[in-house]
Amino acid sequence: MNTFTHLPQEWDHWLDRNLAKGCLVQDIVKAMVESRFDADFAARTVAERVELRALQTQAALPAQAAPRQPYQYGLPRFAHAGNVISTFDRDVHITFRMQRPVLAVLDDLLTHEECDRIVGLARDRLQRSATLDPLSGQHQVKDHRTSMGVFLPAAGDAFLDGIERRIAEVMNWPRANGEPLHVLHYDVGAEYRPHHDFFDPAKPGFGPTLARGGQRVSTLITYLNEVEGAGETIFPALHLSVVPKKGSAVYFEYFNESGQLDWDTLHGGAPVTQGEKWVVTKWMREGVFT
Ligand SMILES: O=C(O)CCC(=O)C(=O)O
Numbered sequence: 001m002n003t004f005t006h007l008p009q010e011w012d013h014w015l016d017r018n019l020a021k022g023c024l025v026q027d028i029v030k031a032m033v034e035s036r037f038d039a040d041f042a043a044r045t046v047a048e049r050v051e052l053r054a055l056q057t058q059a060a061l062p063a064q065a066a067p068r069q070p071y072q073y074g075l076p077r078f079a080h081a082g083n084v085i086s087t088f089d090r091d092v093h094i095t096f097r098m099q100r101p102v103l104a105v106l107d108d109l110l111t112h113e114e115c116d117r118i119v120g121l122a123r124d125r126l127q128r129s130a131t132l133d134p135l136s137g138q139h140q141v142k143d144h145r146t147s148m149g150v151f152l153p154a155a156g157d158a159f160l161d162g163i164e165r166r167i168a169e170v171m172n173w174p175r176a177n178g179e180p181l182h183v184l185h186y187d188v189g190a191e192y193r194p195h196h197d198f199f200d201p202a203k204p205g206f207g208p209t210l211a212r213g214g215q216r217v218s219t220l221i222t223y224l225n226e227v228e229g230a231g232e233t234i235f236p237a238l239h240l241s242v243v244p245k246k247g248s249a250v251y252f253e254y255f256n257e258s259g260q261l262d263w264d265t266l267h268g269g270a271p272v273t274q275g276e277k278w279v280v281t282k283w284m285r286e287g288v289f290t
């Protein structure tokens with residue numbers, strides 16, 4: 001019986017060595033399955049590692065496409081100097097920041113009461129999270145996103161209205177460019193595998209969503225509860241993970257004035273190993289979201 005669904009460190013190195021040697025993916029997966037790794041796990045793990053290695057070496061593009069130019073870090077959209085962002089109703093504290101990619105961890109974005117209230121608004125309306133298929137443009141439920149989610153439009157809700165305003169000030173981008181707040185819930189074992197929040201313009205299925213305000217430019221993920229085990233937001237290309245803390249948030253941006261995309265913002269929600277995880281995400285667009 002094939003049982004292993006976790007990659008020990010020695011196997012991690014083995015995987016990299018074999019990919020570097022040019023071994024075929026199917027041979028690597030076969031060897032893992034023969035060593036009692038779960039077949040689906042082995043296939044997924046190898047496919048993800050191939051993608052990550054390609055990203056790191058910028059070799060992910062098909063042969064006929066032009067190589068990606070390095071992302072130009074001009075003036076960040078997140079232009080807050082100092083440690084505190086004084087919004088109209090609350091001081092938000094910057095506890096970590098990095099320039100490449102532009103990323104920050106923020107404390108006190110929401111009070112605990114606000115977190116609980118958002119969870120309360122979302123709890124009974126959750127649906128299994130879907131992702132937009134890059135080829136067909138259809139919303140599809142896939143194994144790589146096993147959370148439950150719901151959009152919370154702020155229209156007419158004074159509470160959400162205030163939160164939206166605060167978030168727009170923190171993201172330093174017009175509120176009208178934001179998609180509605182999106183709440184995600186993860187049970188034990190649920191995860192959101194590494195992805196980019198922007199829409200790859202080379203993929204035809206993203207045309208219709210790109211027509212609704214253009215490209216996504218930045219993301220703010222706010223943690224709504226204390227997670228008992230794991231569930232970090234992981235950034236594999238940066239070897240960075242952000243540990244959930246109730247009321248705190250992680251911000252990152254990935255679209256510059258020249259329209260370049262920062263592929264290093266690859267990120268995901270690691271599987272929750274104990275308890276549950278709630279987040280609320282704000283995605284900003286280039287223009288007004290319609
Ligand atoms: O749950 C997380 O930590 C990541 C969520 C995420 O990537 C998103 O909402 O776009």
Ligand SMILES: [Fe+2]
Binds near residue numbers: 195196197267
């Ligand atoms: Fe994301």
